[in-house]
Amino acid sequence: MKWLDVILSALLLIVTVQPLPGDQSVLERVIPKSPEKTGWQVEEAPFIAFDEETLSMVINGAAGRYITLGTQRAAFVNYEKKRVYMTLEIYETVSKGDSEKIFNEFASNNSAPVRELGARARSTAEMGGSYMLEYIQERFFVRAGISQNTEEAKRELLACAKEISGQIAKVGE
């Protein structure tokens, strides 16, 4: 089984290194580094979807809609810390207008605006006890969720979202 893991890791590396449609490196640079420094463990290597098929592996039937709205690539990372789960979805679109379209498409009546995050941001305390932040910045739509809605969980999620925002500002257009 160890050999299989080695082979799989090598193959995954090849897939990651090989030039896939579009430039994935932008998304790779946007993925935050701080969660791991504060005790969060990455559940699986970040996954970058680059077309409808790969996107549908993660978000199932919603993939087509995101592609229609201008998604070019999307990064997905899941973290775990003491049975609390944090999930990040970063959608890279063609233009600012596209990211805004996604933001508007998936709006919820239960959301509240959030200041000082991206160009526009909102938070949603979800039924069932989870909490979500969504924002747009440049060509990016970011959704960050956590499986608790305690103040500490919200703070951790906001810190992570802000780090992504900072990285987006660095990679620019």
Add this chain to the structure above:
Amino acid sequence: MTSNKKNECKSVKKDLTRRQFIKTTAAGAAAIYAAPSIALGLNSSDGRAISRVASVTHERLFTPDERIDTAHARQSVDAALLALTGKRRIKEAWAQIFPEINSTDTIGLKANCINRKCPSHPEVVYAIAESAIDALEINPNNIIIWDRSTSELKKADYTINLSDKGIRCFGTVESFSIGRWVLNVKQSESEGIGYDQSQPIDIGQGMTSHLSNIITRMCTYLINVPVLKDHRLAGITMSLKNHFGSIDNPRDCHGNYCDPFVANINASDQIRKKTKLIVCDAAYGVYDGGPRGAPQWQPKAIMAATDPVALDFTGMQIINKMRKQNNLAPVTNMAVHVKTAQSLGLGTCNPKQIDTVRPVIA
């Protein structure tokens, strides 16, 4: 037992012992299929078979902090089974559903944890398990709560138990890895119980799937425990589609509204013959954008049936009602698999053949 069968059992045991947590049963041969209506002895006045769907609403199913109340979950499950069978005592209800169970049999409860935010909740699944243990007087270790991956069960707050004491709980694979999916590496090659390569099933359009070893080699009977959710590709995802979590290649089965794949998987002998009960966790529901996302309303219900088609049809009406209230189109036209399942004889989606009972616990 023939020598071939003996050898097969030996090789299975060896394979599973290597993974250190398997307790096998002679599952395959024991299950006896009875049509849902026969199992419950229901008939309409003109003699046609009737499938009953019981949907119990419990007004206090949730605690003030929106967790599911364990005691009230158990109360709801028992009430649903009493309403389903028409019996007065829960022991009699379970005996009617499992008339031939014996001490060596194993019951697998197939949960649905793909959406951590709206899974088959542990409070509900353990309520079913404990009710069965009490009523049927079976060893708790002969109950397996399972789903496609251990990691998804953990995320949905299940406590993994691979030991030989208490209710067991684990996935077919450790983790259903997207990386493996991209590389088209078989999920069974990741750590865990894996899929049964010895029994490929024809799922249509020239494709085959392999069922979880938990179904084929470890369980005598199955209880399907789905969730009430819509599905952007299949219209709904309830008991029939829950078995996409029982096969090794769900990714390949999402074309054409997931039809005829969903129905064909459910028509496989292993699933059709072993499934004795469906208990849908409708504490929460998702009516738009499923199967992902947080729950969108609280039906506060537990649904039970022995006919998966009737249960899914009934659930679809509930989802459609919520969609109508929110100015959304019904999902009926997308849920082709429900009709296909009916055409394969897995149950009925004819409302005239479904008897719905809806007790309410105040």
